[in-house]
Amino acid sequence: MSTVPATPAAPAFPTVSPEAVRNALRNREEIALIDVREEDPFAQAHPLWAANFPLSRLELDAWARIPRRDTLVVVYGEHAGTDLAPRAAAVLQGLGYTRVHLLEGGLRAWIDGGGEVFRDVNVPSKSFGEVVEAARHTPSLAAEEVQALIDSRADVVIVDARRFDEYQTMSIPTATSVPGAELVLRVRELAPDPRTRVIVNCAGRTRSIIGTQSLVNAGIPNPVAALRNGTIGWTLAGQQLDHGASRRAPAAVSDANRDSARRGAREIADRAGVRRIALAQLDTLQAPGRTVYRFDVRTPEEFADGHLPGFANAPGGQLVQETDHSAPVRGARIVLADDDDVRAGMTGSWLAQMGWEVWVLEPVAASARSETGAVSAQGPAPAPVASVGTAQLAAWLDAGDGSTAVLDFTTSANYVKRHIPGAYFVIRAQLADALARIPRPRRYVLTCGTSLLARFAAADLRRLTDAEVLVLEGGTQAWIGAGLPLESGETRLASDRTDRYRRPYEGTDNPREAMQGYLDWEFGLIAQLERDGTHGFRVV
DSSP states (O other): OOOOOOBOOSSSOOEEOHHHHHHHHHTTOOBEEEEOSOHHHHHHSBOTTOEEOOGGGHHHHHHHHSOOTTSOEEEEOEETTEEOHHHHHHHHHHTTOSOEEEETTHHHHHHHTTOOOBOSSSHHHHHHHHHHHHHHTOOEEOHHHHHHHHHTTOSEEEEEOSOHHHHHHSBOTTOEEOOGGGHHHHHHHHOOSTTSEEEEEOSSSHHHHHHHHHHHHTTOOSOEEEETTHHHHHHHTTOOOBOSOOOBOOSOOOHHHHHHHHHHHHHHHHHHTOEEEOGGGGGGGOOTTOOEEEEEOSOHHHHHHOBOTTOEEOOHHHHHHTHHHHOOSBTOEEEEEOSSSSHHHHHHHHHHHTTOEEEEEOOOOGGGOOBOSOOOOOOOOOOOOOEEOHHHHHHHHHHOSSOEEEEEOSOHHHHHHOBOTTOEEOOGGGHHHHHTTSOOOSEEEEEOSSSHHHHHHHHHHHTTOSSEEEEETTHHHHHHHTTOOOBOSSSOBSSOSOSSOOOTTSOSOSOHHHHHHHHHHHHTHHHHHHHHOOOOOOOO
């Protein structure tokens, strides 16, 4: 029985006090605390276990990320003096959620009541990494020391624990891409001599720390160290990064190396309290009132080749890094699957130390992985709306009479990269404000990548105008496929680009002050955790 008391508020939705939410988090009760602002304002200040669910995308994200419709969902979020939470709660109620509440007093009340707020994204994982380093004294080397090893052609292997696309953007010279969950499985193929030094890097600190400590925890015989402060530290040291590298760890793993990795993963998973379950018993975890997330932690390519029905793909390193996104219901159960009995165990060992109830699926026959390809996102069908083809839209725009306005609801990054000439960038939740910045046309044509989000936005727009509202068939992808002209840059921003927070570790063109400020922020996370008191971390 939940200890979270609810009190009547607005006619439709009860409220939950900030202290009651904190108590639920401390007691490991199931709760989804969701911030419905765009990512940038979310990243400026939010509670530790708040998950970002922009109001603009609720219909697209809710069912997959909060799979149980009777989950306790607590909503907050204010934009430009407007409380978005009641709108979001109404959407969630329409999606079938039966226990939707508003955070009493919103974020302001959380802060005024002594609640800690955190900056940046994926904060639970990043703060956990700092706790791990402090508790286990994870070894590390400064950028200058690593550069000296490279220059002297020392016996050293550098492995990059980020996603492959991040590695390709910028990497340490000579580094090989080995995303986090792959490290224990594959590092012996790269460094078969136990005397070879292994250095693990990421862009900042977290995945370097977790990757290095994974190798230590799994009993890798090699000397191991993290690149202190990752590519940020490398850049601040004035050293050059590579761009466009493509080195990957060998796909094949020898039986001996796999067995060694399996033993190490099993030992640390057992110590962390990870439990194991057979496929035939899996449904027993789906008890009333319990959310169960099922993740296949292998690579996307392996997942597409064949996976268990009901499992989503979440490569292990990224799952540990982005747990708040993948599993926003704190207190839920997590089941992990792989095909080697290594990656799930290592991933599970970290999630268990972060306070999750984790189960690893016992090995199954390859034939059980009967589904192939990517998993389609679950979501409701949008209301019917009239559509227009690319040729007709091109003719209307070519007329140049201002009768047609194109509204693009894609991400701002995609919009800047390429969009239909003359299209306006609009954040759906801020549509009313955006319309005030756009000359009134006779018709609006809505688009995004595929026009799926645009179809939901069409219903919003029809409530705000008596102009004709249409959706572009196939979205901007269809326009591109037709070979029609494109435009790039911030040509017509009807909404500010708040849909994405720019990470200080994303590239080398960030100011040095921002990079150093990010590192200083990470160093201060342990003190914030102590003040907050809801983290539930324990390091074994």
